[in-house]
Amino acid sequence: MQTLSNDILSVTIAERGAEMQSIRDAQGHEYLWQADPKYWxxxxxxxxxxxxxxxNDTYHLDGKEYHMLRHGFASKSDFTLVAKNDHRVTFALTESEETLKVxxxxxxxxxxxxxxxxxxxxxxxxxNTDRRELLFSIGGHPAFNVPGMKxxxxxxxxxxxxxPNAERLYGNTHGCITPGHHPLEMDGNVWHFTCADFDDDALIFDESQLHEVALLDRERRPVVTIGFRSPAxxxxxxxxxxxxxxxxxxxxGIHDWAEFTGDxxxxxxxxRLQPGASFMSEYTIRIG
Structure with a gap:
């Protein structure tokens, strides 16, 4: 485990998956979900x-068929710690014999x-350290405690x-998306959600419709705000x-379209990255 801290927050990250484990404020309040296996x-x-x-957990590349489970392998991989100070830490992962198989x-x-x-x-x-074009998707999956819930x-x-006019895709066809955008019932730009709202799995927004989502408390004050430039x-x-x-x-990146079997x-x-090229982006988590 590696920890970053200042007088406001303490953040803990594991080398396994380069995954955040905790976000606590100076009063000890935990904002990140604590991975109870009863739920997730x-x-x-x-x-x-x-x-x-x-x-079907399958993709095709240059006429060959490969199999990979949902979300890929990075979250299950051991990263290497490459740099660390009090306020910044970097982990790295490269290909291995096992990753090259999939x-x-x-x-x-x-x-x-x-x-x-x-x-x-x-x-x-x-x-891209390969001799050919690199094809990839990347994303985050942070989980936050819902304020006021026990x-x-x-x-x-x-x-x-x-x-306030964002429209969702559905991704519940064998874990893949189907065409067509669907509106949400919102109060202005605030969406009140319950368990039933996830009966059709995740709400998915593409086409760069959103760039900021805030988790609010019962008085509708922001507790955690996620900022991003990603298209979905x-x-x-x-x-x-x-x-x-x-x-x-x-x-x-996003799910396959249902029944997609193309390259x-x-x-x-x-x-897409050409040999020697690189991609960089970020998202932010603001507390309070």
Whole structure:
């Protein structure tokens, strides 16, 4: 475990998956979901080299068939600590014999966490170290405790979107998306959610409709605000469990379209890097 701290926040990150484990304020209040396996045994996994699901957990590349489970392998991989000070830490992952079996690319992936006042910057850097074009998706999956909820309570929370007209996709066809955008019933730009709202799995927003989502308390004051530039974002809590958390997930990538069997290069929102090129982006988590 590695810890970043200042007089406002303390953030703990594991080398396994380069995954945040805790976000606490100076009073000891925990904002990040604590991975109770009764609901979901994760905190904030890194999604790479795919985001969400492939049709039949399968993709095609250069006429060959490969199999990869939902969200890829990064969250299950041991990263290497490469740099650390009181306010910044960087972890790195490269290809291995095992990853090459399911993802035949050479790459460098680094995940950096930078603590600045009440804001955490989560920075992704992907470098193509292969001799051919690198195809990838990357995303975050942080889970936050819903304010005012205790274990056993019905799920009851509020999110504020920066676009009151955002429309969702559905991703519940064998874990893949179907065409068509659907409006949400909101009070202005505030969405009141309950467990039933996740009966169709995550709410998925593409086409860069959103760039900020805030988790509000019962008085509709922001508790956690996620800022991002990614073209897609998912909102998720486990179906039919009344889990006391909600995930706000910035994505550079998305599920397959249902029944998609084309080449990986044709996948919706796939990212491309030429040999020697690199990709960098970040999302932010602001507390309070």
């Amino acid at each position: 045994a994760k905190h904030s996994p890194t999604l790479f080299p795919i985001v969400c699901g492939l049709w 993802y035949p690319f050479h790459f460098n992936l680094s995940v950096t966490y930078r603590l600045d006042g009440n804001t955490i910057h989560v920075i992704w850097h992907v470098e 274990d056993g309570d019905p799920l009851d929370g509020y999110l504020r979107f920066d676009n 974002v998912g909102i998720w809590s486990p179906t039919a469990k009344n889990a006391p958390f909600v995930c706000i997930e910035p994505w550079y 990986l290069s044709e996948k919706y929102l796939i990212n």
